[in-house]
Amino acid sequence: MDTLFNLIPLPENSGINGIDYDPGNKMVYWNDFNMDRISRIQLDGTNQEVILSTNSPHSIALDLVNGKIYWTMYNDRAILRANLDGSSVEELFKYTSFVQPTSILVDPVNGFLVWSTRIVNQVVKATLNAINEEVVRPIYAEGMFNEECADDTTRLFYYTKQTELGVTNLDGSGDRTIKLFSDQTTGSSLSKYGSRLFWSARSYSPSYTGLINEYDMKSSTLTIHNSTVTLLNGDELVINPVTTRIISHTPYNEPVAIEGCPDNIVVNIDENASNASSISWTEPGLNSWSSCPTMVFQGTGTNGGDFSLGITELHYQAHDAAGNIDDCQFSVTVRRFSDECNNRCLNGASCEQGVCECLAGFDGDMCQDKLTAVECGSTSMTVNVDARLVPGDASGVHFHNRSCNGVINATTDIITLTTDYNECGTILEEDNTTVTFSNVITYAKPGSEDGTAITRKYHMQVRVECCLKKEEVISGSFRPQLGEVSFSDKGSGDFSLRLERFQTNAFDKSESETTSVVGKGDYLYFGVYLESVPGVGMFIDSCWATTTQDSDAEPHYSLISSGLVELFMSLKKYISYSDGIVVHSLDC
Structure with a gap:
C-alpha cells in the first residue's frame, strides 16, 4: 500500500473485530473480542485507553451526533450503548433465543440502527433505542455499509455467503447482487469510497491469510492489496487484516447510468388482430457505483402488457443524489405480417418475415451498409x-x-x-x-x-x-495550358493521360508561354503521356484539330485517323517510348 503506517502495540492474543473513527477528535476506537474490552487512541498514537470491559464485543459503531458508542455482544446475544468515554452503559436489546449479533451500523441523522445476526441469519433495522425492530433481509451479512440518499432513503451494501457483494434499500426493496466471486473468503467491516468497496477478506486454506480486498463497481475489477506495509520508521511488516475501515469526507458525484436498456421490439400479428398481447422485456438495471440511484418507467404500456398496432415509444429515466440523469429509450412496434417486408430491404437483399437477408458484402437491418x-x-x-x-x-x-x-x-x-x-x-x-x-x-x-x-x-x-x-479523348489548344486529364469507368478506375506541347523536336522543354502564337509553316511538337505500370502501353488512334477549345467543334481537321497520318500533313517524328510517352511533330 502506498502510504506509511503507525504500529500500535497491543497485548498478545488480542482479537480486533471492529474499528471506527472520530474525525473531530482524531481518535480511533476498536473492540478486542479476545480481551473482552473496547479501547481508543489518538491518531498520533498517544492517549491509548480502555473505555469498556464487556463480554465478547463483536462490532462497534460511533454515534458522533449524540456522543454514543454502540456494540454487539456476540456470546451474550445483546445490543448495548454507552457514552464515548465508556460511561452510562445501557443494554438496549437481548435475544432470548440462540441468535448471535455480529456487525452493527448506526445512522444518527435518520435515527436507526442496523445489525446482522447469525444462527438465525438476518439483517435487522431498529430505532436508536433498539425498538421496533424489523427484518430487512433474511441473510447473514458478514460486512455492511449504509449510504444515505438525497431523497431521505438509505441503501445498504453487504457481503454475504463468503462470495457475494450485494446492495438493497433499507426497506428491503431493490435487492440485487453486485458481484459473485468464485473463491470463498470470510469478509468483514465493509466500507465504501466512491465506486469502490473495501473489506477484510480471510482465507483459512491452505493457511490462515488476511487480505484487504477492493472491488470497483464502475470498472467491475477486484484488487487484492499487498499485505506488506511500510511503517513510519521504514520497516516493512506483513499483516493479516481482520477489520478495515475507510473514512473519507470527499464528495462523490459519479453520474448514474442505466444498464441493459432493452432493444427495440418488433411483433407481427395476424391480419384480423388489432394488438399484440403479453409483450415483455428484461428490466434494465442501475449501476451500483453512483450515489443512491433511482429509476422510473415513463410512457404508455407496461412490461408484460398488451400493445396496439403501430409504434409505442417507451422510456426509463434514472436520477441520483448528485442530480445526474440518465435515459433509456426503446420502442415496441406491432405490425401485420403483410407489412413486415414492404420493399424495405436494399442492395438486392431478400426479406423473410420482416428480416432482411443481406447479400455477401452488405450489413445493417436493411442491408444498407456496404x-x-x-x-x-x-x-x-x-x-x-x-x-x-x-x-x-x-x-x-x-x-x-x-x-x-x-x-x-x-x-x-x-x-x-x-x-x-x-x-x-x-x-x-x-x-x-x-x-x-x-x-x-x-x-x-x-x-x-x-x-x-x-x-x-x-x-x-x-x-x-x-x-x-482503353480509349478516351484528351484535348488542348495551341496555348500550352493543357494540364492533366483523368478518366474513369463508373468510378472503377483512372488512367492518367497528359497532352503537352514542346518547344523543339528534342521534346525536353515544354512550351510555357501562354500567349504563344503559331504561324503558318511553324512546327508544333506534342507529347502524350500515360501514367501506369510496366506492361501497359499506348498508341494514338486518332488526332484532330478544331478552331476552338471544343473538341467537337467544326470545322474539323483530321491529323491522325485509325492510327495513320493524313496525307496533307507532313509527319516529322513519331516515336513510342517505353516510359509511356508518344511524341510527334507536325508541319503546319
Whole structure:
C-alpha cells in the first residue's frame, strides 16, 4: 500500500473485530473480542485507553451526533450503548433465543440502527433505542455499509455467503447482487469510497491469510492489496487484516447510468388482430457505483402488457443524489405480417418475415451498409474492408501475396490494403475496350473454392478489380495550358493521360508561354503521356484539330485517323517510348 503506517502495540492474543473513527477528535476506537474490552487512541498514537470491559464485543459503531458508542455482544446475544468515554452503559436489546449479533451500523441523522445476526441469519433495522425492530433481509451479512440518499432513503451494501457483494434499500426493496466471486473468503467491516468497496477478506486454506480486498463497481475489477506495509520508521511488516475501515469526507458525484436498456421490439400479428398481447422485456438495471440511484418507467404500456398496432415509444429515466440523469429509450412496434417486408430491404437483399437477408458484402437491418470499397488509381488500387466481415486480427487479411496484409484504423474499424498493379499477385487482363487489374482479398488460409464472393465464414475471399478503359479523348489548344486529364469507368478506375506541347523536336522543354502564337509553316511538337505500370502501353488512334477549345467543334481537321497520318500533313517524328510517352511533330 502506498502510504506509511503507525504500529500500535497491543497485548498478545488480542482479537480486533471492529474499528471506527472520530474525525473531530482524531481518535480511533476498536473492540478486542479476545480481551473482552473496547479501547481508543489518538491518531498520533498517544492517549491509548480502555473505555469498556464487556463480554465478547463483536462490532462497534460511533454515534458522533449524540456522543454514543454502540456494540454487539456476540456470546451474550445483546445490543448495548454507552457514552464515548465508556460511561452510562445501557443494554438496549437481548435475544432470548440462540441468535448471535455480529456487525452493527448506526445512522444518527435518520435515527436507526442496523445489525446482522447469525444462527438465525438476518439483517435487522431498529430505532436508536433498539425498538421496533424489523427484518430487512433474511441473510447473514458478514460486512455492511449504509449510504444515505438525497431523497431521505438509505441503501445498504453487504457481503454475504463468503462470495457475494450485494446492495438493497433499507426497506428491503431493490435487492440485487453486485458481484459473485468464485473463491470463498470470510469478509468483514465493509466500507465504501466512491465506486469502490473495501473489506477484510480471510482465507483459512491452505493457511490462515488476511487480505484487504477492493472491488470497483464502475470498472467491475477486484484488487487484492499487498499485505506488506511500510511503517513510519521504514520497516516493512506483513499483516493479516481482520477489520478495515475507510473514512473519507470527499464528495462523490459519479453520474448514474442505466444498464441493459432493452432493444427495440418488433411483433407481427395476424391480419384480423388489432394488438399484440403479453409483450415483455428484461428490466434494465442501475449501476451500483453512483450515489443512491433511482429509476422510473415513463410512457404508455407496461412490461408484460398488451400493445396496439403501430409504434409505442417507451422510456426509463434514472436520477441520483448528485442530480445526474440518465435515459433509456426503446420502442415496441406491432405490425401485420403483410407489412413486415414492404420493399424495405436494399442492395438486392431478400426479406423473410420482416428480416432482411443481406447479400455477401452488405450489413445493417436493411442491408444498407456496404462493407467493402475499391479505390482505383492509375498505378495502384486501395481496398477498404469493414472489420465486421473479419472474425479476427486485421493482419490476417491479405492480397493473393500473403505478405501484402491489411492495416486497421482503430477509430473507424476499417481494414485498408494497398498495392501497385504490378505487385502482390495482381493479374492484368484485357479485352477490346478495358484493361482489368484483379486480385483476391483473403482472410486465413483460402479454401478449395475459387472464392469470388465475401462470406461470413471463417475463410473469407473477395475478388477485387480495377477496370480502366482503353480509349478516351484528351484535348488542348495551341496555348500550352493543357494540364492533366483523368478518366474513369463508373468510378472503377483512372488512367492518367497528359497532352503537352514542346518547344523543339528534342521534346525536353515544354512550351510555357501562354500567349504563344503559331504561324503558318511553324512546327508544333506534342507529347502524350500515360501514367501506369510496366506492361501497359499506348498508341494514338486518332488526332484532330478544331478552331476552338471544343473538341467537337467544326470545322474539323483530321491529323491522325485509325492510327495513320493524313496525307496533307507532313509527319516529322513519331516515336513510342517505353516510359509511356508518344511524341510527334507536325508541319503546319
